[in-house]
Amino acid sequence: xxxxxxxxxxxxxEILNGRREDKHFLFIRDALMRRGYxxxxxxxxxxxxxxxxxxxxxxxxxLQGVMFSFGGIGSTPDDLTRQISAxxxxxxxxxxxxQFTRDIIERFGDAAYPHRIHMAELPKNAGLLHNIINNMSxxxxxxxxFFMPGFPEMSHPMVEEALNHFYPKAPLLYRQTLIAQTSENxxxxxxxxMDQNVDFSSLPMINGGYPIVEIxxxxxxxxxxxxxxxxFIHALEEKGIDYDIIQNNxx
Numbered sequence: 105x106x107x108x109x110x111x112x113x114x115x116x117x118e119i120l121n122g123r124r125e126d127k128h129f130l131f132i133r134d135a136l137m138r139r140g141y142x143x144x145x146x147x148x149x150x151x152x153x154x155x156x157x158x159x160x161x162x163x164x165x166x167l168q169g170v171m172f173s174f175g176g177i178g179s180t181p182d183d184l185t186r187q188i189s190a191x192x193x194x195x196x197x198x199x200x201x202x203q204f205t206r207d208i209i210e211r212f213g214d215a216a217y218p219h220r221i222h223m224a225e226l227p228k229n230a231g232l233l234h235n236i237i238n239n240m241s242x243x244x245x246x247x248x249x250f251f252m253p254g255f256p257e258m259s260h261p262m263v264e265e266a267l268n269h270f271y272p273k274a275p276l277l278y279r280q281t282l283i284a285q286t287s288e289n290x291x292x293x294x295x296x297x298m299d300q301n302v303d304f305s306s307l308p309m310i311n312g313g314y315p316i317v318e319i320x321x322x323x324x325x326x327x328x329x330x331x332x333x334x335x336f337i338h339a340l341e342e343k344g345i346d347y348d349i350i351q352n353n354x355x
Contacts, residue, residue, distance in 0.1 A: 105248070108271060109144035109168040110136055113159055115175035115185060116254055117150040127256040128174050135263055140274030151176065153184050160192040170271070172263055175254035177242065179222045185251055190227035193245050198225035204232060207239050233262040277303075279322040280333040281351035284340055287315035294339045301325075302332050320351070
């Protein structure tokens, strides 16, 4: 996938009501950044079946979507993710995964029944993500939707496993950034002229009581990046506005 849109879906009412602190957002943000990627969006949602279904369905409708879902894949009644993932990304059926079934029986013996064994019931064609703590796997669908436990010590190695295997490094990106001694309002007309295929951001700030703005342009195409960046330089010089180039390199 040339330009994946990475989503983090963190499922847990206990985070929203303050009983637990989220440990996933910063981890996955940084894991992606080490490989040259950025998050497209992140959600923390409660254990509500309609909300989970709608969130998954929205991501499914993004043709560039890649999802990391944390939580809800255990064997208790409030673990909803396995069934909802089957409903949204497959045909709704949950099928015992042969290897996962063997792993559960090997670890728990007779105590695998009647409840723990249900953790091996996964959507069709699911692959496994190794759990380094207790071998109770997460799973993956279509090499782009990844489902993991809520426990960081289990799920974070799974994130690394998935990224190393499927998304080890982003394409080379060229970025040019400047800080101008003006408000971003001054440059809106330039922003409207930019090519829609460049990654662009405008970050307004205050320095000593005066407005300044950081303009950043990035693209895999160096010429496209430079051409759009020069639009801002030309406008600033034409208006006699001071600016400093703070980045002009490959990422």
